[in-house]
Amino acid sequence: MIHITFSVFQNHNITGKIVIFVEKWEGYGTTVRYRAASRNEALRGAAGVLLKSVTPFSISSPHTGSGGRGAVIPSACLTIEEAEMLQRMYKRGKKLEIRMQIKSREVGKCTSRNTIFDIKGSTYPDEIVLLSGHMDSWDVGQGAMDDGGGMAVAWNALNIIKEMAKKDPRFAPKRYVSAPVLKTKCLRTLRVVFWTAEEQGMLGSQAYFKETEKDSLKKFFFVSESDQGAFKPKNDKSAFHFMGTRAQMKVLDEIVQIINDHNIPLSLVQSNDQGDVQFWSDKGVPSVNYVSDQGKDYYFYFHHTNGDYMTVFKDGDLDYVTAIFAALAHVLGNIDHW
Amino acid sequence: MIHITFSVFQNHNITGKIVIFVEKWEGYGTTVRYRAASRNEALRGAAGVLLKSVTPFSISSPHTGSGGRGAVIPSACLTIEEAEMLQRMYKRGKKLEIRMQIKSREVGKCTSRNTIFDIKGSTYPDEIVLLSGHMDSWDVGQGAMDDGGGMAVAWNALNIIKEMAKKDPRFAPKRYVSAPVLKTKCLRTLRVVFWTAEEQGMLGSQAYFKETEKDSLKKFFFVSESDQGAFKPKNDKSAFHFMGTRAQMKVLDEIVQIINDHNIPLSLVQSNDQGDVQFWSDKGVPSVNYVSDQGKDYYFYFHHTNGDYMTVFKDGDLDYVTAIFAALAHVLGNIDHW
Numbered sequence: 001m002i003h004i005t006f007s008v009f010q011n012h013n014i015t016g017k018i019v020i021f022v023e024k025w026e027g028y029g030t031t032v033r034y035r036a037a038s039r040n041e042a043l044r045g046a047a048g049v050l051l052k053s054v055t056p057f058s059i060s061s062p063h064t065g066s067g068g069r070g071a072v073i074p075s076a077c078l079t080i081e082e083a084e085m086l087q088r089m090y091k092r093g094k095k096l097e098i099r100m101q102i103k104s105r106e107v108g109k110c111t112s113r114n115t116i117f118d119i120k121g122s123t124y125p126d127e128i129v130l131l132s133g134h135m136d137s138w139d140v141g142q143g144a145m146d147d148g149g150g151m152a153v154a155w156n157a158l159n160i161i162k163e164m165a166k167k168d169p170r171f172a173p174k175r176y177v178s179a180p181v182l183k184t185k186c187l188r189t190l191r192v193v194f195w196t197a198e199e200q201g202m203l204g205s206q207a208y209f210k211e212t213e214k215d216s217l218k219k220f221f222f223v224s225e226s227d228q229g230a231f232k233p234k235n236d237k238s239a240f241h242f243m244g245t246r247a248q249m250k251v252l253d254e255i256v257q258i259i260n261d262h263n264i265p266l267s268l269v270q271s272n273d274q275g276d277v278q279f280w281s282d283k284g285v286p287s288v289n290y291v292s293d294q295g296k297d298y299y300f301y302f303h304h305t306n307g308d309y310m311t312v313f314k315d316g317d318l319d320y321v322t323a324i325f326a327a328l329a330h331v332l333g334n335i336d337h338w
Numbered sequence: 339m340i341h342i343t344f345s346v347f348q349n350h351n352i353t354g355k356i357v358i359f360v361e362k363w364e365g366y367g368t369t370v371r372y373r374a375a376s377r378n379e380a381l382r383g384a385a386g387v388l389l390k391s392v393t394p395f396s397i398s399s400p401h402t403g404s405g406g407r408g409a410v411i412p413s414a415c416l417t418i419e420e421a422e423m424l425q426r427m428y429k430r431g432k433k434l435e436i437r438m439q440i441k442s443r444e445v446g447k448c449t450s451r452n453t454i455f456d457i458k459g460s461t462y463p464d465e466i467v468l469l470s471g472h473m474d475s476w477d478v479g480q481g482a483m484d485d486g487g488g489m490a491v492a493w494n495a496l497n498i499i500k501e502m503a504k505k506d507p508r509f510a511p512k513r514y515v516s517a518p519v520l521k522t523k524c525l526r527t528l529r530v531v532f533w534t535a536e537e538q539g540m541l542g543s544q545a546y547f548k549e550t551e552k553d554s555l556k557k558f559f560f561v562s563e564s565d566q567g568a569f570k571p572k573n574d575k576s577a578f579h580f581m582g583t584r585a586q587m588k589v590l591d592e593i594v595q596i597i598n599d600h601n602i603p604l605s606l607v608q609s610n611d612q613g614d615v616q617f618w619s620d621k622g623v624p625s626v627n628y629v630s631d632q633g634k635d636y637y638f639y640f641h642h643t644n645g646d647y648m649t650v651f652k653d654g655d656l657d658y659v660t661a662i663f664a665a666l667a668h669v670l671g672n673i674d675h676w
Contacts, residue, residue: 059399059645060479081647090521141398141419238509307397309419310426 004039004071015045018098025056028300029273035067036073048100049075052083055300063304064138065200074102085164087172112136112196114204117320119158121189121333127221131157131325132205132276134198135225141308145299147198149230152318154192157325160331161190164326186333196275202276208278216283217307222332223277223287224325228295230313232320233265239294240328241271244286248338255331259324264311266324286338288328290321296327353383356436358416363394365637367611373405376413376624386438387413391423391674393638401642402476404537412440430640433545450474450534451656452542458498459527459671467670468529468561469663470543470614472536479646485647490578490656492530495663499528500673502664526559536565536584540614541597546619554621560670561615561625562663568651570658571603575631578666579609582624586676590626593669597662604662624676626666628659 017041024036031054038049043248049071053063058080067075078086089096115135123125133150137143165185197203212219242255249268256268274281274289281287302308357380361372369392376387381630387409391401396418405413415425427434453473471488475481502524535541550557580587580595585604594606612619612627619625640646 015557057397058649059395059397059639060647061397061399061645079644081645081649084649085480130430142423291514301397305397306398307419309398309423311419318373 006238013045014042014176016047017226018050020050020083020086022052022083023054027296028054028186028303032065035065036291038067039071039181042073042225042242043071046073046075048073049098050083050086050098051077052080053077054076055303055305057078061301061305061307065138065207066201067176071115072182073233074100076100076102096321101311112204114196114208115194116186117158117192119156119162119185119190121187122185124221125189125269126219127188128191128219129186129188129329130193130223130277130280130322131329132193132223132225134196134204134256134276135194135197136196137308138199138304139204140306141218141302142310143308144310145229145302145312146304149253149313149318149321151194152327153226153230153321154194155320156194156268157329158190158323160235160322161330183270186330190329190333198276202278206280213279213283216280217285220280221338222301223274223280223285224289224328225275225277226277226286226321226325228289228291230290230296230298230318230321231299232317233292233324235293236265237266237296239269239291240288241291242268242286242288243270243272243274244284245338248286251290251338253326258331259327262321262323264324279287282329290324293320329333339474346402349385352380356386356388356438358424359387359389360391360421360435362389363392365634368640370403373403374407377409380411380413382451383648384411386411388421388436388438389413389415389435390418391415393418393643394635399645400644401641402478403635403642404539406523411439414438414440414462415618417609421511426526435654442571447483448543452546453532455493455496455525455530457500457528459525461529462522462559464557465526465559466529466557467524467526467559467667468531468615469617469667470531470533470563472565472614473532474534474537474542475646476537476642478642478644479640480648481646482648483567483640483646483650485565487651487659488564488654489532491564491568491659492532494656494660495667496530498664499524500659501563506613513611524668525672528667528671536614540616543614543617551621552634554618558618558623559676561612561623562627562666563613563615563625564628564659564663565613566627566629567637567658568659569632569637570655571630571662573631574603574605575634576603577605577607577629578626579607579629580606580624580626581610581612581619582622583676586624587598589623589670589673589676591592593666596669597665600661602658602662615673630659 018075021034023031025031035054036049038051042049053061054061054065060079060081062079063075064077086096131154133154134147135151137146195204240252242252253268256266259266271289277287302312339460340513359372365371372389375393376389380387391399392403393401397415400415400417400421402415412588415590469492473489475484532540578590580590591606594604597604609627612625615625640650
């Protein structure tokens with residue numbers, strides 16, 4: 001039984017059958033819903049679920065991902081090639097017999113720990129400018145893109161700020177600064193967090209948020225994340241996805257202009273998807289989520305595959321995104337107020 | 339031991355070692371030489387050979403291909419990701435220990451047969467306009483692109499000519515035709531050949547050439563091939579690669595213009611690479627080899643991989659290339675002379 005849309009699906013008796021989803025790619029946010037459907041709908045009597053990998057492009061590339069959680073029937077991803085072949089056979093009226101042999105088990109819970117780096121603020125040490133990425137990945141590939149790159153650029157942004165301030169006292173952007181700035185410090189604390197257990201549903205950031213929830217608005221001046229590939233921006237479709245007030249957006253727009261002045265294309269757009277830092281965004285803390293133009297389709301060529309290797313990053317990718325986050329953190333660490 | 343260029347390679351003692359080639363992609367024709375090097379150079383005492391897959395792009399995609407023939411040591415392809423990881427480890431001074439476990443054997447020779455379709459010519463049945471593709475493929479994928487598509491468009495071009503002539507008597511292009519044209523026929527014989535054993539080194543076309551060699555110039559009015567992906571042409575970098583005289587090129591240029599007039603971009607360029615029909619080209623029979631703009635880099639994303647599935651062909655690919663070959667065959671089947 002092969003299904004293209006949920007509405008078609010409702011009218012079929014799937015008891016004892018293997019349900020195969022051969023969904024169209026309509027962008028990750030839309031298409032990934034079919035993974036959840038594997039769980040929700042197939043439990044209505046299906047024997048198993050097969051899903052075309054959630055990707056716009058394939059070289060016989062299976063993509064894994066969450067979706068089967070809580071299911072009591074086997075569920076797996078097919079490559080685009082395999083799924084479309086089954087669809088062609090089905091359309092020709094062939095009887096499809098598939099045997100699924102899947103070995104998997106839940107290994108139980110264990111403790112994982114977020115990793116936190118700080119450069120203590122000189123004047124407002126209790127106000128935090130937060131950069132972040134997540135340190136867990138799927139079992140396929142190296143997790144270089146999802147999300148080794150996010151961690152690398154966040155950590156390196158702090159490192160660069162520290163190193164540049166040592167070498168060049170003029171590094172503090174005077175037009176934003178009214179208080180004296182120590183050579184190696186910003187006014188505010190710059191914090192990098194490597195989240196754990198993002199792939200299981202942002203468990204690391206959620207736990208950290210719960211710890212800090214009481215005074216989160218007071219404590220966090222700004223939060224940010226990079227988890228859609230630390231690819232250098234190639235055009236003005238690369239953007240900070242922003243949540244916050246109009247006044248805060250105006251300040252961020254000035255920072256984007258500084259970055260643009262250095263010939264780095266970047267836009268600022270409003271968005272409700274802030275990834276791991278969404279917990280704070282929802283409480284009113286201003287935030288950005290970095291999404292390069294390649295973070296839309298191209299990122300999903302490699303997402304949750306054996307192709308998520310260091311090889312995805314080309315010359316300059318990590319350096320450019322480091323520069324963007326360094327500029328962002330340094331300015332926000334030193335401005336008087338939003 | 340990791341090698342980038344042949345010249346570096348010459349100065350190393352490789353006895354008892356596994357040689358890993360991490361070559362740069364410089365286009366297929368150039369880069370594929372490293373596969374032959376696996377055989378030729380590694381026999382100088384090496385224990386085995388690993389080669390970065392000959393491709394410009396990878397999603398953890400191994401590519402197979404000839405190269406190890408005649409070698410007495412194991413030889414295999416790595417994905418780009420694996421090869422570049424080993425290179426990074428090597429550059430960091432890591433000691434690399436690799437165990438190769440490869441099962442392969444030569445199963446001996448057997449008979450294979452070219453498949454030939456004819457539409458007999460009405461006036462010059464002994465003059466042949468030949469279209470071709472090859473029907474064998476590697477053991478990976480379906481061989482849809484390499485070269486199922488080439489066969490499909492060649493066969494379908496003949497089919498379309500036959501069907502259109504039945505329906506539309508005006509189909510014969512009068513300005514080229516001096517003799518009366520029967521409704522379902524061209525003046526010359528149109529022949530399609532599906533070659534066998536191209537992947538083993540063009541054995542099928544070579545055998546056929548040897549059979550016909552004696553009067554090949556007299557018998558073959560024109561020969562052609564499509565073995566670089568039957569992708570529809572998207573821009574004027576898509577071309578017939580041509581071998582022949584200036585006068586013949588002028589005729590082909592007129593055909594290309596007819597195709598262009600129907601909003602299909604196509605160019606005509608000189609080239610010495612005619613694939614399976616090279617045997618005839620070298621004897622002076624005019625020929626073209628169809629190479630779409632996607633036949634250069636993009637084709638090699640899937641070439642000799644598990645991604646060589648029907649999925650590579652998008653809407654219109656096979657139809658457009660069929661149209662190109664049908665126009666080509668029909669005009670050449672009916673012109674008075676070169």
